[in-house]
Amino acid sequence: MNKFKLVVKKISPFVNKYKWSFFGAILFIISSAVFVAIAPRTEGLIITQLIKDVEDMVKGVTGASVNFNYIIKVLILLFLIYIGSAGSTFIASFLLTNAIQNTMRDIRNEVQRKISRLPIRYFDSHSYGDVLSRITNDVDTISNALQQSFIQVINAILSLSLALIMMYSINVKLAILATLIIPLSILITNIIVKKSQGLFNKQQAALGRLNGRVQEMYTGFNEIKLYGKEEDSLSDFIEANEELCAAGFKAQFISSIMSPLVSLVSYLGIAAIGVVGAITVISGGITVGNLQAFIRYIWQINQPLSQVTQLSSAIQSAVAAAHRVIEFLEEEEEVKVSNNTNKLENPKGNVSFENVKFGYNEDKILIEDLSAEIKSGQMVAIVGPTGAGKTTLINLLMRFYEIQSGSIKIDGVDIKDMKREDLRAMFGMVLQDTWLFNGSIYDNIEYGRFGASKEEIIEAAKIANVHHFIKTLPDGYNMILNEEASNISQGEKQLLTIARAILKDPAILILDEATSSVDTRLELLLQKAMRNIMKGRTSFVIAHRLSTIKSADLILVINNGNIIEQGTHEELIKQDGFYKDLYNSQFADKEDTNINLFTS
Helix, strand or coil, rough: CCCHHHHHHHHHHHHCHHHHHHHHHHHHHHHHHHHHHHHHHHHHHHHHHHHHHHHHHHHCCCCCCCCCCHHHHHHHHHHHHHHHHHHHHHHHHHHHHHHHHHHHHHHHHHHHHHHHHCHHHHHHHHHHHHHHHHHHHHHHHHHHHHHHHHHHHCCCHHHHHHHHHHHHHHCHHHHHHHHHHHHHHHHHHHHHHHHHHHHHHHHHHHHHHHHHHHHHHHCHHHHHHHHCCHHHHHHHHHHHHHHHHHHHHHHHHHHHHHHHHHHHHHHHHHHHHHHHHHHHHHHHCCHHHHCCCCCHHHHHHHHHHHHHHHHHHHHHHHHHHHHHHHHHHHCCCCCCCCCCCCCCCCCCCEEEEEEEEEEECCCEEEEEEEEEEECCEEEEEEEECCCHHHHHHHHHCCCCCCCCCCEEEEECCHHHHHHCHHHHCEEECCCCCCCCCCCCCCEEEHCCCCCHHHHHHHHHHHHHCCCHHHHHCCCCHHHCCCCCCCCCCCHHHHHHHHHHHHHCCCCCEEEEEECCCHHHHHHHHHHHHHHHCCCEEEEEEEECCCHHHHCCCCCEECCCEEEEEEEEEHHHHHCCCCCHHHHHHCCCCCCCCCCCCCCC
């Protein structure tokens, strides 16, 4: 119940935007319920009149006959009641559907906005499949449950209330007896919901894990086929599927026993009232028509109770799904910038690290007291063994993570005092792992700077030496890349990302072994392009092949998160320290045949 209250509280801001649609829907639901409540009493008038007319004819009362005029008038009234009920339900459904779908749209938009505000560490600790499940499956579960249950629940409450009012107006003693059905049904419902709600939470969590497994398998589908791990992948999927099946079975089964138990209570109540009512009719305490109407009202109590219990699994699934969505929306966001934000209009690219301290966890510090000074236009190579913290340094520079202490400044301005979008607009990146989206080659290059002219995009492609390749394709720049961009080679994808970076014309360039995915022929073509793109701007190169960074203006040697050496290639070799050992380890017992990409 506490979780349900929390869900209602957190979802209410989205609902308030369409409160008048919800309010209008409720009004028409009320009017429909009133029509439904009046109908049995109206039907009872017909039956009472028919019985009275038949009794008069049996007794031989002069002029006795069926009063068709009265019955026809009541039938017309009954027809109008049914038309009013159906019309009210139709309008309520229209208003409700409009309100619910708009609310779900706003929730999905808010989830998408939340994604852009979350720090990178959230996605490092959560599978993409689980995040995707919250955006799609969980929101759809909420939508479907609201669509199915909102009208029924409101109708149930109104039907119960109006049925009880009508029953008490017919016969108080019988109404008191019938009222006992409600608390017994509520008691059964509470007991079962307490047992099943936790299982529905497990069901939604298991669904998220299953989606995570599926997303992971299809992302690495080629590797799975290559290493012959189809059976292992299938086994992992079956395990996650079995977990979902077990959680779903327990939740659905326990929830499903609610409806027959509530119906049993209702049937016992109807049987008891049938006996007591017959005795009351014989004693003259109630007419047959009113007894018939009374029993109809009992069914009106049973029907909403049964509907609510049948919908309980959908409602509980929706509560569990809503809790997961709310949990996502309440995740800690990136630290906001100070009120006095600074924006560098013409950044030069001077970068300084001053006593930087950082750890992914407070109790596990990775970088301790790191300091370095990079001047505008310098090519800075970052080298070190795997896991030393090379990529971490770049992530800190772009504020993908927040440092614990110290400062990182660009042109003397602390990056904490900049808006993240302004900060990251100064950077261009060419990574070892390329990313292209499903769209045309033209659109993928334009991603570097939206609104660039066709001539600028073609010029960027020419500088990256990819223009000739594009022109050989059937549709040229209009060729559509598939979702994984697998319809072009890895090297060609890398060239396109370089063209994208060239188009952006950033003040600071980051290269993460950007040429490792291209062959020797393409690497030769890139030499001139890379020299051009790096000219006049600060460049950070995360190097794995040390032969490619001999001409760097500054080499930062990182180990265990700290800069242990820095200088030019010649200076570091002369120091006869860690860098020299690292350099020599790459070329021991073999001739250095690697291309120096950054020398002319």
